[in-house]
Amino acid sequence: MRRILIAACLIAKVCLAARPVIFDTDMGNDIDDALALAMLHALSDRGECELIGVTLTNANPAAVPYIRMINRFYGRGDLPVGSAIKELKGGAGDGYMTAALRTAPAESAKAAEPAPALLRRLLLNVREKVVIVQTGFSTNLAALLDSPEGIALAKEKVALVVAMAGNFTGREPEYNVRIDVASAKAVFEHWPTPIVFSGFEIGRDLLYPSGSIEHDFAYARTHPIAESYRAYDKMPYDRPTWDLTAALEAVRPAHGYFGRSEPGTVLVESNGSTRFTPGKGDRQYLRLDPSKRAEILEVLALLASQPPARR
Ligand SMILES: [Ca+2]
Incomplete structure (x- = not known):
């Protein structure tokens, strides 16, 4: 009986392979993308997901080397990184990347694949459906939808955005x-699988504690995430956890950290404002119960500051 149980557990473990995750980010414009990437490495180390690639929507030349440097710090230097296909006005900032790269060893100057091409390649090659965590602009996902058979590919290979x-x-x-x-409108109104939104108000109401930066990252003499945080603004400051909340919900949807709206549709107005209509549709947005704030912040800080398992 015991042997049968052990065999069943092993089979279950093999069958429950970690969900592949693609991180689509405007890294460099705000510091929360860096903390979210650190979290996805930690969750991959824990076997809760498998980060399979990073695609960029920030065309700043420091973005690709920066992400490669962070991936290498977490023992995943070979992770594919896709570069942004266009420079967007107001979206190509370098709030900390060059500064953090100064503290880290030099990186190979190997050219990166364009992000939508990498996205396609990753989706074509995965056997299991992926979760995409989009924490920047919708440029890459819109380009995917616009590519040959892009809608069918998204439908077949993406479980959730x-x-x-x-x-x-x-x-x-x-x-x-x-x-x-335009890209947000294309994706939020036409993407063929469910989308869960962590809206502006969620991260705004959950501030990352600067004390965590001071203490929790001290295991590395120069920690690229802590260096980035210090470079981004004058310490001490507590920054909204916008992108971290999206990463958490993507990997741990069953934990119930957040509430969810009823399903519906999201329309994007020409000025960029979003309008949710409950009813038909598979879009939902997160809701924050203030009594869960302390627990969520503790989890975010714990995951973002977890030492790499692979070094
Ligand atoms: Ca972002």
């Missing part, structure tokens, strides 16, 4: 939507 985008409690256009409105 979790996007940090939109504003579901106010009328103000959210940054990730505003910088590339």
Whole structure:
């Protein structure tokens, strides 16, 4: 009986292979992308997901080398990185990347594949459906939909998109939507699988504690994530956890950290504001129960600061 149980557990473990995750990011414009990438490495180390690639929507020349440097720090230097296909006005910042690269060893100057081509290649090659965590502009996902058989590929290979985008409690256009409105409109209105949104209001109400940067990353003499955080603004400061909340929900949807709206549709207005209509549709947005704030912040800081398992 015991042997049968052990065999069943082993089979279950093999069958429950970690969900592949693609991180689509505008790394460099704000610091939360860096913390979210650190979290996805930690969750991959824990076997809760498998980060299979990073695609960029920030065309700043420091973005590809920076992400390669972070991936190498976490023992995944070979992870494919796709470069942004266009420079978007107001979306090509370097708030910390060059500064952090100064503290890290030199990186190979190997040219990166364009992000939508990498996205296609990753989707064509995966056997299991992936989750895409989109924490920047919708440029790459829109380009995928626009490519030959792109809609069919997304439908066949993507289980879910979790996007940090939109504003579901106010009328103000959210940054990730505003910088590339046409792409956001194409993706949020026409993407063929469910999308869960972590809206502006979620990260705004969960501030990453600067104390975590001071203490939790001290296991490395120069930690690229802590160096980035210090370079981005004058310490100490607590920054909204926009992209971190999207990464958490993407990998741990069953934990119930957040509530979810009823399903519906999301329309994108020409100014970039988002309008949710409940009813038909498979879009949902996250809701934050203030009594869960302390627990969620603790989990975010724990995961973002977890030492690499592979070094
Ligand atoms: Ca971002």
